[in-house]
Amino acid sequence: MGATETQRPREGGLRAYLDASPEHGSTTDVVTDALREAILDGALPPSRWLREDELARELSVSRTPVREALRRLSDERLIVRAAHRGSLVAPMTFDDVLAVYLVRESLEGLAAQIAARRRPAGLIDSLSRVHRAMTERAEEGGTGELVRLNLEFHRLLREASGNPYLERFLTQVEHAVRRFGRSTYELPGRVTEMLAEHRAILDAIAAGDADAAQQKAAEHMRRARDARVQGLLDA
Amino acid sequence: MGATETQRPREGGLRAYLDASPEHGSTTDVVTDALREAILDGALPPSRWLREDELARELSVSRTPVREALRRLSDERLIVRAAHRGSLVAPMTFDDVLAVYLVRESLEGLAAQIAARRRPAGLIDSLSRVHRAMTERAEEGGTGELVRLNLEFHRLLREASGNPYLERFLTQVEHAVRRFGRSTYELPGRVTEMLAEHRAILDAIAAGDADAAQQKAAEHMRRARDARVQGLLDA
DNA sequence: TCACGGCAGGTTGCATGCAACTCGCCCCCA
DNA sequence: TGGGGGCGAGTTGCATGCAACCTGCCGTGA
Numbered sequence: 001m002g003a004t005e006t007q008r009p010r011e012g013g014l015r016a017y018l019d020a021s022p023e024h025g026s027t028t029d030v031v032t033d034a035l036r037e038a039i040l041d042g043a044l045p046p047s048r049w050l051r052e053d054e055l056a057r058e059l060s061v062s063r064t065p066v067r068e069a070l071r072r073l074s075d076e077r078l079i080v081r082a083a084h085r086g087s088l089v090a091p092m093t094f095d096d097v098l099a100v101y102l103v104r105e106s107l108e109g110l111a112a113q114i115a116a117r118r119r120p121a122g123l124i125d126s127l128s129r130v131h132r133a134m135t136e137r138a139e140e141g142g143t144g145e146l147v148r149l150n151l152e153f154h155r156l157l158r159e160a161s162g163n164p165y166l167e168r169f170l171t172q173v174e175h176a177v178r179r180f181g182r183s184t185y186e187l188p189g190r191v192t193e194m195l196a197e198h199r200a201i202l203d204a205i206a207a208g209d210a211d212a213a214q215q216k217a218a219e220h221m222r223r224a225r226d227a228r229v230q231g232l233l234d235a
Numbered sequence: 236m237g238a239t240e241t242q243r244p245r246e247g248g249l250r251a252y253l254d255a256s257p258e259h260g261s262t263t264d265v266v267t268d269a270l271r272e273a274i275l276d277g278a279l280p281p282s283r284w285l286r287e288d289e290l291a292r293e294l295s296v297s298r299t300p301v302r303e304a305l306r307r308l309s310d311e312r313l314i315v316r317a318a319h320r321g322s323l324v325a326p327m328t329f330d331d332v333l334a335v336y337l338v339r340e341s342l343e344g345l346a347a348q349i350a351a352r353r354r355p356a357g358l359i360d361s362l363s364r365v366h367r368a369m370t371e372r373a374e375e376g377g378t379g380e381l382v383r384l385n386l387e388f389h390r391l392l393r394e395a396s397g398n399p400y401l402e403r404f405l406t407q408v409e410h411a412v413r414r415f416g417r418s419t420y421e422l423p424g425r426v427t428e429m430l431a432e433h434r435a436i437l438d439a440i441a442a443g444d445a446d447a448a449q450q451k452a453a454e455h456m457r458r459a460r461d462a463r464v465q466g467l468l469d470a
Numbered sequence: 471t472c473a474c475g476g477c478a479g480g481t482t483g484c485a486t487g488c489a490a491c492t493c494g495c496c497c498c499c500a
Numbered sequence: 501t502g503g504g505g506g507c508g509a510g511t512t513g514c515a516t517g518c519a520a521c522c523t524g525c526c527g528t529g530a
Binding site for chain 4: 026027062065083085
């Protein structure tokens, strides 16, 4: 993987998503991940029709794994299926932004709360390391790597909860959020603000203050939502 | 459907679940719902092996829709798949009970909070009607219908949120909870307690007090968890 | 001009066949 | 007697074929 692939491999490069996939098990899993990444990246934009045999040809597999992948993605609400007509990359509305961040506020708050209470070995170190890396990248100005590190920060947080249900839902929420686009960090001041919010969460967890961790994480999400709304209104 | 089917149609009656399915669209959907209900009911108990071929014969369909159904249920964590070996109804652990109720506390609280704020037309009426029905059934002593009405109460609540993400996650949480068994209402005093908790949520929503609604719903879940734990320890 | 029926093209839904994989068991050998 | 290799039964993974279904279009009749 290159250093700064903020570039969205638009259209046609579907095959690249397949090859980039982390050597999963079954063909169906690989196809599912490839299509999911393509949708989250915007390479397959909302409202685009997906034809089973077109995808199958492009990915060099039969229709069966493609079918199963589409079915799964539809359960994740990333696509919408119409019987005998095809599948459609699910459209995103403004209301979705508000709805998803509302749920995310609750769940990230809960995750941070539990993390502060459990503080599993190595968590503080890992979070600090990611935070430091983000600070360095922020000074350099590129946003591509920041996006990746941010995902990493939140992944650590939800895995620290040790709650499989929470992890699963937060993962799905994150997928929904990624679909809104990557623009947030380009808003003036947002990167600095975000780093401060992460810092606050990290400090609360390190101090073992569960309530503060919950509050700071929830606040982080409210601000992220505001920034997202701002970014969408500007565009 | 009969009046009191607390009976779990154990084993073999898989076909009944198929026929009971509400006339869904595709074969795959019907099969998915049938298998899901069978698992939630306990007709297909944890750790039971599921053979595609066997299920297909029993449901009089080919392996394809069964395959797709199994894949979906595995995404919902209701079954676990092992490559080339088969699928297994996912085992349930005691930790799952605690984990799932922790998430549920957050999400039901959020749903009640939003419901109190939005108060969509007819919500109070519907909730009251269900609550009244539950009170009546409670006096008669049967628990089967109570279970159904309770599901209805919580369904109304999450649908009142108008938040598709919240609705989806709460539905999945409810599925997980149903797997723990139906025993809660047989604990002495639990039914009365539960009715009081529902009443408190209902009153808070009717009064438009969002914070109270959130608190009461969260408390309801903590108590439900305790009752569940109690029931499992007794058994 | 408009409404309606039917036909054709395109797409998925489901069934089935074959190859690949897993695992238990037996046999062989040390 | 114990360990290891390999064979065979059982099961899924994926490919492919055919039928059903949906839609848009064209022609017909009022």
